[in-house]
Amino acid sequence: MTQNDTYQPLDRYRQLAEKSPDLISRHAPDDFSFIDVNPAVEKLLGYSANEIIGRPAYDLFHNEDADTWKNRAQSVTYREGVYTNVYRFQRKDGDYIWLETTSRTIRDPDTGEIEEIICVSRDVTERVVAEQTMTRLARVVEASSDLVMFCSENHLIDYLNEAAIRTMHIDKSRFPTLHLEELLSREGFRQLTDEALPTALRDGNWRGAIPLRPGSMEDRYAEIQQIIAHKRDDGRLQYFSLIGRDVTDQKKAEEEAMQHQLEMAHISRLMSVGEMASGLAHEINQPLAAIANYSRGSLRRIEEGTMSTLEDAAKVFTLIARQAVRAGDIIKRLRSFVKKTEYQRMDFHINGVCEEIAQFLEQEARNENIRYRFRLDDSDPRLNADKVQIEQVILNLLRNAIDAYRHSDKAEKTITISTARARSELRVRIQDEATGISPEQLENLFEPFFTTKDSGLGMGLSISRTIIEAHGGRLWAESDGATGTTFNILLPLER
Numbered sequence: 001m002t003q004n005d006t007y008q009p010l011d012r013y014r015q016l017a018e019k020s021p022d023l024i025s026r027h028a029p030d031d032f033s034f035i036d037v038n039p040a041v042e043k044l045l046g047y048s049a050n051e052i053i054g055r056p057a058y059d060l061f062h063n064e065d066a067d068t069w070k071n072r073a074q075s076v077t078y079r080e081g082v083y084t085n086v087y088r089f090q091r092k093d094g095d096y097i098w099l100e101t102t103s104r105t106i107r108d109p110d111t112g113e114i115e116e117i118i119c120v121s122r123d124v125t126e127r128v129v130a131e132q133t134m135t136r137l138a139r140v141v142e143a144s145s146d147l148v149m150f151c152s153e154n155h156l157i158d159y160l161n162e163a164a165i166r167t168m169h170i171d172k173s174r175f176p177t178l179h180l181e182e183l184l185s186r187e188g189f190r191q192l193t194d195e196a197l198p199t200a201l202r203d204g205n206w207r208g209a210i211p212l213r214p215g216s217m218e219d220r221y222a223e224i225q226q227i228i229a230h231k232r233d234d235g236r237l238q239y240f241s242l243i244g245r246d247v248t249d250q251k252k253a254e255e256e257a258m259q260h261q262l263e264m265a266h267i268s269r270l271m272s273v274g275e276m277a278s279g280l281a282h283e284i285n286q287p288l289a290a291i292a293n294y295s296r297g298s299l300r301r302i303e304e305g306t307m308s309t310l311e312d313a314a315k316v317f318t319l320i321a322r323q324a325v326r327a328g329d330i331i332k333r334l335r336s337f338v339k340k341t342e343y344q345r346m347d348f349h350i351n352g353v354c355e356e357i358a359q360f361l362e363q364e365a366r367n368e369n370i371r372y373r374f375r376l377d378d379s380d381p382r383l384n385a386d387k388v389q390i391e392q393v394i395l396n397l398l399r400n401a402i403d404a405y406r407h408s409d410k411a412e413k414t415i416t417i418s419t420a421r422a423r424s425e426l427r428v429r430i431q432d433e434a435t436g437i438s439p440e441q442l443e444n445l446f447e448p449f450f451t452t453k454d455s456g457l458g459m460g461l462s463i464s465r466t467i468i469e470a471h472g473g474r475l476w477a478e479s480d481g482a483t484g485t486t487f488n489i490l491l492p493l494e495r
Helices: 009-018 040-047 125-143 162-168 185-202 250-273 277-304 309-340 350-360 362-367 387-404 439-444 459-469
Strands: 023-025 035-036 076-080 082-089 097-108 116-124 145-149 156-160 206-213 220-230 239-244 345-349 370-375 382-386 413-421 426-430 474-479 485-492
Touching: 009 474, 023 040, 040 145, 097 125, 145 162, 156 162, 162 239, 185 206, 185 220, 185 239, 277 309, 345 350, 350 362, 350 370, 350 387, 350 426, 362 387, 382 387, 387 413, 387 426, 387 459, 387 485, 459 474
Parallel strands: 370 413
Antiparallel strands: 023 035, 023 116, 076 082, 082 097, 097 116, 145 156, 145 239, 206 220, 220 239, 345 382, 413 426, 426 485, 474 485
16 A cells, blocks of 8 residues: 555645645634644744643734624624634734634534634735725825826726815716816817826826816816826836816915006006106107197298198198107007006017117106117017016116216216027116116115115116016126116016
């Protein structure tokens, strides 16, 4: 008889139990004490068989898990006569590990009483910790004020956190048929599919700002600011995470700041016109005086009989009309400058603006015997900006240059106005050759209420810098404190 002939099924079961990496144990029904264990007990719990046999298992349960099996807690499941429980159990070294135990009761066939309980236990600490981590992360995502969305490769959304649902007023019953295109404008969806998602797929991450535009947003503002691509082990896309933010408060703050800036700019323009009142009155008076002179002269000629032909009258009326148009242009330019306007970007030629503002201040410059020198870029660059505000800045700088000559006895007084394009930037320079600005004054020149003039509130340069910075540019001054000052405006040509 060979060894295989005498090898009984019981021996095979014993071999399986002894070689199993799982803890196989038998327990008494009353105190759940260990009756028998396989060798895996030493690796799993640190006890030898002799140390643990006879010891109640309940003594090693974590306090919070001791009665889960007795009370059939949520961690205990039952199926076809087998109980499965996940709980914390203390090792010999005092540390707790998570065990998943499958148990079956063995009953007396005659009385039905439980004779013993057979358990198979395995260490599931890594799995439980991972699940707990995922649960904590899920709670964080749900509690986050950021808008979190998961979408598939075909742009179907299968998850929105509470903040996203609440902000965009999304009906939960729409999952998983809600399409990302429904939450964006046509331009926003194009940017998402053409730029953001491909970048995230290539690099794993994308950051930017794409406005969310669901029909139910009402007066709220939100935008997608980050996209993360989650991939499988084989590199294929699993899903996208889209992270957004409700920026309503930020938008309203920006709008309020812009409105405040517009109000301050308007006040500054009114103050400038008030300060120029004398020069403007003189400038308007010239065409009006010419009209009066032409009219009186014509009446006198008619009375004397020297204007007898329609051709003579037409010449006079042409001269009168020309001066009337000149006066009208001055008033129109003045009204345009002081009119309260909303922030509005437009394309315009910067050279023309410089020439118009210089002409606007022509009388003031003439009163101080100042002449303009223009060095304008031959390409006549086009700028996309709020034209009225840029005009205001140039006017403020030109008036400062004119004021710099008020107490100067120089024979030649010149203000140089130059424009130059350098790649994607435009530089405008206003340069005088008066007495300059001291280093101490230069340091505080753009501070609110700081002024070097005998009169004035000191708000013009501060507002001018605010306007230029709002356009994404810079405004600064250069001076040696003796021979003049140069104000520099640097603006982006493309926005």
